[in-house]
Amino acid sequence: MDKLFVYLQYPFVRYALIVGVLIALCSSLLGVTLVLKRFSFIGDGLSHVAFGAMAVAGVLNLSNEMIVVLPVTVICAILLLRTGNDTKIKGDAAIAMISVGALAFGYLLMNIFSTSANVSGDVCSTLFGSTSILTLSRWEVWLCVVLSLAVAAIFILFYNRIFAVTFDENFSRAAGVNADRYNLLIAVITAVIIVLAMNLVGSLLISALVIFPALSAMRIYGSFRSVTICSAILSVVSALGGILVSIAFGTPVGSTIVAADALVFGICWLIGSLKK
Amino acid sequence: MCAALILLCGCSKEEARAASVSNQQNVSDVIEDLASKQEEETNEQQPQESAEPETAPVPAIDESGVRLMNCSGNVDIDLTGMNANMIYSEVYNMMAEPDAYIGKTIRIYGMYTHHYEESSDRHYYACVVRDALACCASGLEFTLTDDYVWPDDYPPEGSEIVVAGVFEVYQDGYFKALNLSDAVIEKYTPNTEG
Structure with a gap:
């Protein structure tokens, strides 16, 4: 415990906790919507797209990768979330195709046009998060704070419309809600969260941040509002616990957070079973 | 009088002594008084001075033949317990x-590695x-003190070492490089305090 307090004096540990909590909060807010819209796997697909975009940014030697990563991920999110209606390649197939395609191209580019002496290290770090969350600069922390607050504000502001679009798109259209616009909004927010979350848990584990808290909350509560609030609390607690455990015991940050999420899901499943 | 003043000024201890000098004493009394006090203090300090060599750098050789020394200054950042x-x-x-x-003096624990650059003839x-995850690695270059002779006093490639040295930045060609200068290799003792 004393060791943990000593570690907390380091600025990069405090940055990690701030960013971790904010990302966990944002991902859980949107997680409920994505799970209910049957887009649980979109986090995985978009994170692979972000990985590919990051590889391109690396090849182009850009000091600020966000310039490439964020727009590319947003465009792909829009394409994926709009596939439901008028496309030949439907939902899960489109996600799988873009996901593995971006991953393969990203890795290929990183190998052929390598600008780093440690390609395997870079790949491993991007896929599994590694210690990226502990090596954030002040600029990255501020960017994350601003984007997270924007995401939370948009969600709260458009809560009713997002709720309507989530449960019944056709009904909300009939009621005069511009469903396409809100689907676009959800796609953009999802992309922003995915790009931010890559620092926390890496590409391969992002889906856990989106899915686990929402599913855990659904074991206990039934209403959209209760599930959303419970999901946010569980996600923040799991992220905080996971980061603290990984700092104290030297375990990999991303996988420790996901393990904490899985543990919380197990507890919620038990509570849900007892309630019935 | 001048001699007394010179003796009395300098640091706070001497100032305190000056304050304790009575106006009724003459110069020679004051000097004698101070000399005897100083002798007493010197005698008191002697055991401490004789204990100093025990804490001073003492070269030792570990099982692999590496010369182990103690860092002479205070360590500002100790990474060995992390x-x-x-x-x-x-x-x-x-x-x-x-x-x-x-x-800042930094003490770090990690894997020793050596590279010889032929173009610049530099180790x-x-x-x-x-x-x-053991996939990402970062490291610090170090330059050992002149007490170390290459290659006899250096550790085997890949061995775990504790190095302490003063952090500095230098220009190595086009690159800005980091280095722990005046470094020594220390014996590894797990720091449980973190």
């Missing part, structure tokens, strides 16, 4: 913001630290 994540992150920060660490020695 886990892999924390060491990796702190070293990463040193590379990202080196100015904040210049002049590079580094202590490499891996993160918890």
Whole structure:
């Protein structure tokens, strides 16, 4: 415990906790919507797209990768979330195709046009998060704070419309809600969260941040509002616990957070079973 | 009088003594008084001075033939008690913001590695630290003191070492490089206090 307090004096540990909590909060807010819209796997697909975009940014030697990563991920999110209606390649197939395609191209580019002496290290770090969350600069922390607050504000502001679009798109259209616009909004927010979350848990584990808290909350509560609030609390607690455990015991940050999420899901499943 | 003044000024202890001098004493009394007090103090300090060599750097040789020494100055940043994540992150920060660490004495625990650059005929020695996943590594180059003779006093490649030295930044060709100068290799003792 004393060791943990000593570690907390380091600025990069405090940055990690701030960013971790904010990302966990944002991902859980949107997680409920994505799970209910049957887009649980979109986090995985978009994170692979972000990985590919990051590889391109690396090849182009850009000091600020966000310039490439964020727009590319947003465009792909829009394409994926709009596939439901008028496309030949439907939902899960489109996600799988873009996901593995971006991953393969990203890795290929990183190998052929390598600008780093440690390609395997870079790949491993991007896929599994590694210690990226502990090596954030002040600029990255501020960017994350601003984007997270924007995401939370948009969600709260458009809560009713997002709720309507989530449960019944056709009904909300009939009621005069511009469903396409809100689907676009959800796609953009999802992309922003995915790009931010890559620092926390890496590409391969992002889906856990989106899915686990929402599913855990659904074991206990039934209403959209209760599930959303419970999901946010569980996600923040799991992220905080996971980061603290990984700092104290030297375990990999991303996988420790996901393990904490899985543990919380197990507890919620038990509570849900007892309630019935 | 001048002699007395010269003797009395300098640091706070002497100032305190000056305050205790009575106006009724003459110069020779004061000098005698001070001389006897100083002799007493010197006698009291002697055991401490004789104990100093025990804490001074004492070269030793470990099982692998590496010369072990103690760092002469105070260590500002001790990374030896930290886990892999924390060491990796702190070293990463040193590379990202080196100015904040210049002049500080740093003690680090990691894997010893050596590289010889033929073009510049220069040896590079580094202590490499891996993160918890063991896929990412960051390291610090170090330059041992002149007490170390290459290659006899240097550790075997890949061995775990503790190095302490003063952090500095230097220009190596086109690159800004980090280095622990006047470094010594110390005996590894797990620091449980963190």
